[in-house]
Amino acid sequence: MPSTTLFTPYGPGCGVSWMTLVDLKQSFTTGRPAFTCASCHAIFESGDAQRTHYQSDWHRYNLRRKVSELPPVTEAIFGQRLYAFLNPDEKAPKPEGLKMECQACRKSFASENSYANHLKSKKHLENETVGLGEPKLVIKPKAKANPELNKDSYLDQDATEEQIREALESKLSMARRLKPEECIFCNHSFESFNDNMEHMVKDHGLYVPDLEFVEDLPGMISYLADKVSVAFCCLYCNASVQPFTSIESVRRHMLDKGHLKIRFDDEGMQELADFYNYEEILSDDGDDEFVDVDDEGEFESALVISPDETELILPSGKRLGNRAYRKYYKQNLPVERDERPSRRSEHQALISRMSDHYLAAGMMQPAAERKYIIDQRRDGERRKEWDQKVSVRANRLQEYFRIQLRQ
Structure with missing residues (x-):
């Protein structure tokens, strides 16, 4: 059977052919070296063509099919599939996407094959036997992304400050900002900000670094909520990570990656520096x-x-x-206090409850231990500074002698 030369995107010099047993046998009988690819069933005329083939999309596609225990496809079929994928408009219009849900397991599926495989899974059979519900197919239309929200979300690199300001204002006007009573990581809503904070601390494990030095906790949580709901950014990932497309996607990312926390490094603390006040520590340095x-x-x-x-x-x-x-x-006069309840007292009470939860969970050291560690570090710094001053003064006591040589 003669070998059939197929279309190749690498030019006529590559010499890619569909490998048959006859071709392989002829290569050994004639003494011509056989450069082959077992995954694609292809034969090449030179080693350079073989190495170029290993970097092609056709080879990677057949490798994935080989892992899935599927036969390889020819380069012509792969080219047709690639063209159909890159030009979806030339195909017949597909019906509107549907989403199937399993009431027993409370899961949704995008295709019939995935739903059929789920019905055979062990988890679904267990849920069905314990009586959580019988398998029931519920078809719902897929939720479409809001095109107005994603429109003009990316600006050019040479955009002016006015364009950036207008883009931010338009995005803020279209986005739905979370209220102080709404959780950042889920859809729960509470009656007050304090209840919301207790929920995020206990249920999601939210840890606020240096809680005792936070000056504006509601403002800090509001800023983090805008970062998630408006900018679609993760709280823990750095600024180089590309933002997500929706609040559901960024919440799913933080839940899967365990990023339900505030970044506690130089970059993260610099971002939240306006909400902290370290004057008490900086002034009491002794x-x-x-x-x-x-x-x-x-x-x-x-x-x-x-x-x-x-x-x-x-x-x-x-x-x-x-x-x-x-x-x-020496007089000890009583301090005049305002009898009206203030927001500062409520703020301190909330911080006290959060600190107790952190201490019970082992997420924060007691105040006495932290003060001891800070004092030890300050003493060490002062000791080094004092030793340096003494050493500098001792340089004046150095006597310089000329080497005495006997003549």
Whole structure:
């Protein structure tokens, strides 16, 4: 049987032919080297053509068919299928897509074959035997994506700031923003923001880093909700990851990947820096305990006297009062408090409940342990700084000697 040369997209020099037993036998009898592909049943005239074939889509397509225990297809058939896939408009119009659901397992399927395979699965048979429901076919039309929402969602690289601002405003106007009472990770809605936070912490395991330093927790959660519902971005993935097409897809991604958490690294904390306040830690660093008094002139110039000349202000910001007013400083006056309930008290109560849940789950260390670790780190930094100052001062004690040579 003569070999039939097929159409190849690599040019006439490749010499790709459909391999038959006669061709293979002739290659061995004539002494001509046989460059073949077992997956595609093809024979080549040179090794370069064989290596080029291994990088083609036809070869990869037959490899997938081989894994599925299907026979290979010729290059002509593959070209027809590829052309039909790239030009779907030339085919007859297909009916509107339908979605089939199994009431027993509460799952949906896009084709009849997948639904038939599901009916034979072990999980479906178990659900059917325990009485969760009999197999019932429910056909519903597939939900179509909103074309207006995805329109102009991607801008050119040379877009101006005005174009970017207009695109953001149009997307915000068309997108549905989540309310503070709605969960970020599911469709549940609650009566208050506190109930929603307790749900996300207990059911989804949401962990807020450095919770005690969060200054605006509702604003932070609102920003994260807009990131998911408006921008369709994952909370944990970095900015280089392409956004998803819908809120359902990004929720499914976070659930499957375990990304129901806030990113706690330099990039993530820089994004949420406006919602934190670390002034208490930064101000209480104890730098005023170690003061280099060698340069007395510089130290005295750094001291500032208050306008009423009753207090001395140190470089660290602390104030030293006059001894003549010590009886006033010793007074312990009650602090006047507002009797009306404030949102700050509710905010602190919510943070306290969340901290208790984190401590019980082992997700956060007690405050005493954290303070001990912070103090140890500060002591080490101050010790290194002090050793460096002593070493610099000791350089002045170094005596330089010239090598004494006997003449």
